[in-house]
Amino acid sequence: MTLFRDRSGPRIKHVADEGAPYETITVDKLTPIIGGEIDGVDLRDISNQQMDEIHRALTENCVIFFRDQHLTQEQHLDFGRRFGELHIHPAAPAEPGHPELMIIYADKDSPRANGEGWHSDVSCDPEPPMGSILYIRKCPPKGGDTLFANMYAAYEALSDRMKTYLEGLTARHTGEHYRGQYANYGIKDKESYPFADHPVVRTHPVTGKKALYVNEGFTRYINGIPRDESTGILNYLYKHMANPLFQCRFRWQENSIAFWDNRCVQHHAMWDYWPHTRSGNRVTVKGDRPY
Numbered sequence: 001m002t003l004f005r006d007r008s009g010p011r012i013k014h015v016a017d018e019g020a021p022y023e024t025i026t027v028d029k030l031t032p033i034i035g036g037e038i039d040g041v042d043l044r045d046i047s048n049q050q051m052d053e054i055h056r057a058l059t060e061n062c063v064i065f066f067r068d069q070h071l072t073q074e075q076h077l078d079f080g081r082r083f084g085e086l087h088i089h090p091a092a093p094a095e096p097g098h099p100e101l102m103i104i105y106a107d108k109d110s111p112r113a114n115g116e117g118w119h120s121d122v123s124c125d126p127e128p129p130m131g132s133i134l135y136i137r138k139c140p141p142k143g144g145d146t147l148f149a150n151m152y153a154a155y156e157a158l159s160d161r162m163k164t165y166l167e168g169l170t171a172r173h174t175g176e177h178y179r180g181q182y183a184n185y186g187i188k189d190k191e192s193y194p195f196a197d198h199p200v201v202r203t204h205p206v207t208g209k210k211a212l213y214v215n216e217g218f219t220r221y222i223n224g225i226p227r228d229e230s231t232g233i234l235n236y237l238y239k240h241m242a243n244p245l246f247q248c249r250f251r252w253q254e255n256s257i258a259f260w261d262n263r264c265v266q267h268h269a270m271w272d273y274w275p276h277t278r279s280g281n282r283v284t285v286k287g288d289r290p291y
């Protein structure tokens with residue numbers, strides 16, 4: 001895939017050919033830029049070759065989806081552990097006895113829903129998660145979709161001048177907005193929440209490709225430049241990365257799973273289903289310090 005800018009904005013010039021065919025799974029791309037729905041696998045019982053191909057599908061599509069999966073909480077955790085050590089969220093509620101199993105829940109009495117607004121999960125951590133595996137068990141009759149955006153594509157479509165400007169800059173990410181967010185679960189605020197400085201453009205440790213790594217949820221300012229300039233640049237980048245060209249939108253059904261790579265993807269959950277209920281769990285896999 002090659003993206004470029006002309007006077008009217010980002011465009012696709014070329015979509016690269018697929019690699020070798022998959023042998024143990026099928027992958028149906030949602031768009032040429034991002035998202036692949038995987039079929040032919042029961043996540044309770046995965047062969048090593050299927051694991052390798054799932055990994056490859058994640059790398060190639062940035063976010064992958066599975067339908068009609070029937071995992072217990074333990075099996076969901078076990079699937080996550082096959083990708084690395086699990087992350088514990090610094091603020092959100094978890095299932096009793098399973099601190100790594102984050103609760104995703106909104107109903108008619110909820111003051112808010114998880115993940116509204118574009119973000120990369122917990123980017124305020126010094127070592128933010130590599131990936132998140134969301135299993136939705138109960139869906140509203142309509143709505144509750146999740147949008148995903150490809151941050152390699154967003155980076156690639158910047159002008160060369162903007163890429164040069166951003167080179168070497170870091171930005172401050174904080175989790176201070178978690179304060180008060182989970183009061184309805186009886187969770188008291190912590191004295192402090194994580195914060196970290198990360199490169200504005202990070203290099204993915206597996207693909208070696210560059211991806212934009214600032215997000216509206218956690219990034220507060222770019223370091224080392226005047227604050228008004230930082231606000232202007234961040235607002236430009238947020239508008240740029242929200243271009244639908246870089247996105248796919250997943251329509252959930254009960255027992256679907258989405259697995260996204262936080263190092264090159266941002267996501268945005270829609271809370272458009274009030275007064276209905278949407279619920280599930282997220283298992284989050286630890287990552288490395290961005291560079």
Ligand code: SIN
Nearest residue numbers: 104114115146269282
């Ligand atoms: C999140 O993990 O940010 C929530 C996403 C969703 O509920 O779709």
